[in-house]
Amino acid sequence: MSPSEPGSGREDVGGWKMMEQNGPREGRDWVFPFFFIWGGQQFSLIGSQLAQFALIWYLSRVSATVLATATMIGILPGVVLGPLVGALVDRWNRRRVMIVADGVVALASAGLAYLSWRGLLHPWQVYVALLIRAVGQGFHWPAMQASTTMMVPKRHLARVGGLNQAMRGAVEVGGGPLGSLLLEILPFHWIMGIDVVTALLAILPLFFVHIPQPTGAAERRKLTLWQDVRLGWKYLWGWPGMSLLLIMSMVVNFLVIPAFYLTPTVVFQYFQGLPRHLGAMQAGWGLGVVLGGGLILGVWGGFRRRMVTILTGLVGIGLGILIIGLTPAWAFPLAVVGIFICGLMNGVAIGPVSALIQSVVPPEMQGRVFTVIMAGTLAVSPLGLAVAGPIADLFGVRFWYVASGILCTAIGLGGFFVRPILHLEDRGAAASPQAQTLPAGADPEEREGG
Structure with a gap:
């Protein structure tokens, strides 16, 4: 890239140009445009949750193998295509990416609705639709995260992240009961039709709101996609704090995701519970996420240093899991308290991660950074489940809760003593290698010698 010019409104940060005039509006002018789009996205989130519940219900009636295959199909596109998707999102107009992505998801749901209505629906068709939906959502998420950076002032990013977590928690709490109720009174194709309508509600605001785009898209197109x-990758791994954050996220996901998937096992086998006890655990988790993301983070906004908020939340998640693992079989309410703490601290820990990336990574790099982190965290989830199952069978399900709780707490506490992690925001984008645009056909390694 060419050097920044005095008076051009550009700030050269770590070799990446940041355009002040192309960023979020000041004052309160950003509120209506952003929340107009955000509101439509929340309708889509509800529709997607209902569709997911209906699809799980349909596939679970076929076989466990079919359901497991569908789960892997939903994960693989994000893992395999993540870095490529991020590069494309950084090249393309992000508003158009979201319109097309939501439209593709809506078409997939419409196809399933039609096949179900005609009585022609088979599992392989659901697999195809799930693959299409996963690819569409894989484009939509980084485009929305990167667009948020361009619309929301930096000081409000953590609050917006908290609101996102609160909405996800609310949908998780209400999605199951609402989905089961709708399946009792509506046929399957009507549920998929609801997903189509909510997707259209998410698309509509995008036609009326301008989303600022990062600068330098034309210059980046001089690179081949592979160079991009x-x-x-070089940007991310050349920044010690950001690469350590990715590794930490992957390890935590490896430990924590299986603990939540094992919740039905610990309820029914260890606590000798009934379905209502499992419902209590799910409600405790969802309520914690809503309060942690909405009330604590959405109102308070977290500590000034976002990494302190993230690490504090991580310690809290570990302690909550540990409480579940150490709870005696006769003290089930204490386990509900433990999972409530997990949900509460999950909202505190996860919300600021997006805000941190949005505030320190140049907007023109955010698609790639978000998708690499998403790919890494998604990739370890099946691995964690594959390891946790046999260990739980061999040593008892509580063993995984105790071990993962201790390790998660230790990782959170240890982060306070790792300077590149704790001071990630201080170094900001300047911690990255000096990245410069190359002429078409040049290899990125060539810049090292220039």
Whole structure:
């Protein structure tokens, strides 16, 4: 890239140009445009949750193998295509990416609705639709996260992240009961039709609201797509704090995700519970996420240093899991308290991660950074489940809760003593390698010698 010019409104940060005039509006002018789009996205989130519940219900009636295959199909696109998707999102107009992505998801749901209505629906068709939906959502999420950076002032990013977590928690709490109620009174194709309508509600505001785009898209197109992908990887791994955050996220997901998937096992086998006890655990988790993301983070906004908020939440998640693992079989309410703490601290820990990336990574790099982190965290989830199952069978399900709770707490506490992690925001984008645009056909490695 060419050097920044005095008076041009550009700030050269770590070799990446940041455009002040192309960023979020000041004052309160950003509120209506952003929340107009955000509101439509929340309708889509509800529709997607209902569709997911209906699809799980349909596939679970076929076989466990079919359901497991569908789960893997939903995960693989994000893992395999993540870095490529991020490079494309950084090249393309992000508003158009979201319109097309939501439209593709809506078409997939419409196809399932039609096949179900005609009585022609088979599992392989659901697999195809799930693959299409996963690819569409894989484009939509980084585009929305990167667009948020361009619309929301930096000081409000953590609050917006908290609101997102609160909405996800509310949908998780209400999605199951609402989905089961709708399946009792509506046929399957009507549920998929609801998903189509809510997707259209998410698309509509995008036609009326301008989303600022990062600068330099034309210059980046001089690179081949593969060079763009490599540049994103080099940017991320050349920044010790950001790469350590990715590794930490992957390890935590490896430990924590299986603990939540094992919740029905610990309720029914260890606590000798009934379905209402499992419902209590799910409600405790959902309520904690809503309060942690909405009330605590949405109102308070977290500590000034976002990494302190993230690490504090991580310690809280570990302690909550540990409480579940150490709870005696006769003290089930204490386990509900433990999972409530997990949900509460999950909202505190996860919300600021997006805000941190949005505030320190140049907007023109965010698609690649978000998708690499998403791919890494998604990739370890099936691995964690594959390891946790046999260990729980061999040593008892409580063993995984105790071990993962201790390790998660230790990782959170240890982060306070790792300077590149704790001071990640201080170094900001300047911690990255000096990245410069190359002429078409040049190899990114060539810049090292220039």
